[in-house]
Amino acid sequence: MKYLHKVIAGLVLCTGCITSCKDDNKTELPGGLLTDKEEIAIGPEGGLEKIAVLSDISWVAGASKPWIAVSPANGLGAAECQLTIDSTLENTARTAQIRFSSEQAGQKLITVTQFGFGKQILLNETDVEIENSARYEKRTFEMVVSTNINFKIGSVEYAFDGIQSDEEKAEYESERTGWLTQPRQDDLAVDLDRKARPRTVKANFRWEMNTAPFVRVAKIHLVPMDPANDQLVDDNGNPIEDVVLTVRQKPALKIEDNRAGDSLAVITINEKVQSMIKFETSENMQNWENVTLWEATDKDLPCEEAVGRIRSVNFVMIDMKEGESLPKEVRYLKYLESFSIRSNANSQIRDIHLGEEICELKHLKELVLYSYGITSLPANFAKLGGATNEGYAGLKSLSLSATNFATLSTITKVVNKENFPYLTSLALNGSRRTDSLSDLTLVQGGKYNGRPIGLFVNVSRGNERDALLSLLLWENLQSLTLAYNFIEGELPTDEEMETALERAGRPTHYTSDDFSTEKADYLDKLVGDTCRWLLTDDNPVTFTATDETTETVTGQEIPRVLPKTRYLSINLNFLTGKLPNWVLFHPYFAAWYPEIGFFIQQERGKNSAGELVGFSNIDSDNFDFTYYYGAEDPGSNTTVSGVAYPLYYRRFVANSSTENAE
Secondary structure (H helix, E strand, O other): OHHHHHHHHHHHHHHHHHHOOOOOOOOOOHHHEEEOOOEEEEOOOOEEEEEEEEEOOEEEEEEOOOOEEEEOOEEEOOEEEEEEEOOOOOOOOEEEEEEEEEOOOEEEEEEEEEOOOOOOEEEOOOEEEEOOOOOHHHOEEEEEEEEOOOEEEEEEEEEEEOOOOHHHHHHHHHHHOOOEEOOOHHHHOOOOOOOOOOEEEEEEEEEOOOOOOOEEEEEEEEEEOOOOOOOEEOOOOOEEOOEEEEEEEOOOOOOOOOHHHHHHHHHHHHHHOOOOOOOOOOOOHHHOOOEEEOOOOOOOOOOHHHOOOEEEEEEOOEOOOOOOEOOHHHHHOOOOOEEEEEOEOOHHHOOEEOOOHHHHOOOOOEEEEEOOOEOOOOOOHHHHHOOOOOOOOOOOEEEOOOOOOOOHHHHHOOOOOOOOOOOOEEEOOOOEOOOOOOEHHHOEOOEEOOEEOEOEEEOOOHHHHHHHHHHHOOOOOOEEEOOOOEEEEEOOOHHHHHHHHHHOOOOOEOOHHHEEOOHHHOOOOEEOOOOHHHHOOOOOEEEEOOOOOEEEEOHHHOEOOOOOOOEEEOOOOEEEOOOOHHHHOOOOOHHHOHHHHOOOOOOOOEOOOOOEOOOOOOOOOOOOOHHHHOOOOOOOOOOOOOOOOOOHHHHHOOOOOOOOOO
């Protein structure tokens, strides 16, 4: 009402000045009706406008277009009218008239012009700042866009803010780009159901953690899907090519190449993998659990600079999410010899990456990835074998247990005797992504109930047969575990192994070079007289199968397969067929505890052909080792007719030892 009173006072003053010039001194309103506005201009969003009316007669008001409502629509004398103007649906301007009329005074017109929406992409925030690190579920930010055109992300420009030297640029170049995961184009779709009236769409970006000690900047360019017909304009109506969202990520702490840098790297990794086990940072690092340091007295100390640096570290009970990689800070653990990461939450249903950074650890000899969730190996993983890159110690032990690999060949094309000549222990067991499947006829395309099942292969043919053969020809392996996978098919026959050994240029049977009298050679040789039957051809030994059929062989007929393997397990799979002699007469066969680690396949399991699984020539519940180490103590005899390794009787039956027994 204050607004109306001020306007009426002004109109009255104006009217008084005009009427005072008349001879008759009557106070009349020109035309009988006055308003404070002749024209109104308003933006595309619409809104409310006020008009002050001064009159001494009755009047009626109305709008020429339905997108304007006038209230009140009639009156007597002075009043304040309110115009409610809808937002437009068009890109172009539109006009309408407000008509005030009376029988005595005729009409008074006011023109309303509403500008159209320009073709725009409007960001709720044009600048976003994010942390360098956070829990997985918090590593996203939301982009809110109001627009009246279909748009897309044209490009993303990445840069560092603050890098000074070429050295720094080279060191951190790999960190500069690709740290944002863009939303799918479907997530940017706009429902333009109100023509040119802007609609709001929200989309999420996922970001990776920053390991560089510099601010990272990403400029996200939003552009029209149809630039030929949709010319963007800014708030002032000037043509523009795109709209830019700038994302700035805070820098990480700089990790130095020293003992303090090692501790910071371990703490950072532990935080990023969301381990439930925390390191006691108030304690000296040498007292931390799951961490060991290099000491000056260590015989295999790589160099003097390694003293006090981290030698081994173990991360357990982690919670890495789908698509994540091992934190890049692992590359700063320069003198690391042993790395272990275990027990990822829900690892069977998550695909986790290992990352290239671990491949930079030249002193690494032991790597354990247990229940981690990887499905493939990094491109440079072979570097860790020590055969292709100078300066690498070479892995001696590798565990890929309880991972999510789909095939054996995926592993062996990288992890093989050529790339990893120093490897002696390889664990490939437990790669099942479901624990409830015992009938492989239910598997469709490697999936059960719509989900991948894990390492599911038939080793009787094709690439998977070759993959298995490559493992069986790896003579330096001392331990090989293949248990608890979905491996079906039959093991290679003796004849097939002899052919494979011959093609590989390896001895097909055991020779005197496989034996030694020196106890120090026990890891690489057969020490003593226990297994010398393998060198003979005059003491035949007979194995009796479950169907009472027999097969008689001599030591020189046993294929030389995995001669150094002290432990081999392939139980709880879906294998069928016969156990070959290279297994039944292997010099360490009894040490494999085959009743547990070999004979037992999936309980009541069926292979892809619907056949019950299990080896056909052995009784897994009542296996007779008489052919292997005899039925009684051999006394002073090292050779017993019809028995392969009589001295083993004392080790496995009499539970005693001799100087000659291993």
